[in-house]
Amino acid sequence: MASFKFLLDHDVRHLAQSFPSKQVLMLEDVGLSQRSSDGEIVEAASERGCIIVTNNARNFEKEVPEHIASTSKKAKGCTQVHGLVIVVPSEKFVQEKALADATSTLRFEGRSIGWKEVSDLCLKVVISKEARAVVTRLPRCPYCKFEDEKG
Numbered sequence: 001m002a003s004f005k006f007l008l009d010h011d012v013r014h015l016a017q018s019f020p021s022k023q024v025l026m027l028e029d030v031g032l033s034q035r036s037s038d039g040e041i042v043e044a045a046s047e048r049g050c051i052i053v054t055n056n057a058r059n060f061e062k063e064v065p066e067h068i069a070s071t072s073k074k075a076k077g078c079t080q081v082h083g084l085v086i087v088v089p090s091e092k093f094v095q096e097k098a099l100a101d102a103t104s105t106l107r108f109e110g111r112s113i114g115w116k117e118v119s120d121l122c123l124k125v126v127i128s129k130e131a132r133a134v135v136t137r138l139p140r141c142p143y144c145k146f147e148d149e150k151g
């Protein structure tokens with residue numbers, strides 16, 4: 001059973017139907033509002049282990065690594081962000097098509113993956129209209145053990 005959820009930024013809340021319905025959280029579901037800052041969204045997603053979905057590449061590509069870098073060894077000091085999905089197109093129907101295409105063709109390090117791997121491995125997925133989604137690693141909390149580091 002999937003335990004991770006997607007937290008949709010206010011600029012992509014119209015894309016809820018592009019994700020499994022039981023796994024979608026809106027800002028108001030995590031105690032935030034339309035006016036919450038990007039920093040608050042990153043913090044809420046980190047605490048809940050959510051994948052962030054946003055159209056705002058500029059801010060989140062900066063805020064997410066910064067937030068992860070503030071991690072500490074203390075109890076509850078972990079600030080890992082469990083996945084970031086950046087939907088680049090700005091028009092709804094283009095976004096939906098690009099997301100649907102990406103969902104069925106995600107690849108990382110030579111193999112097909114799904115959203116679970118994006119969550120488990122804390123990946124960044126950049127989805128554009130023209131090309132295959134670009135999947136890279138987010139920075140990692142040095143105190144956590146990740147799925148691909150076991151054994």
Ligand SMILES: [Zn+2]
Pocket residue numbers: 071078079080141142143144
């Ligand atoms: Zn950690």
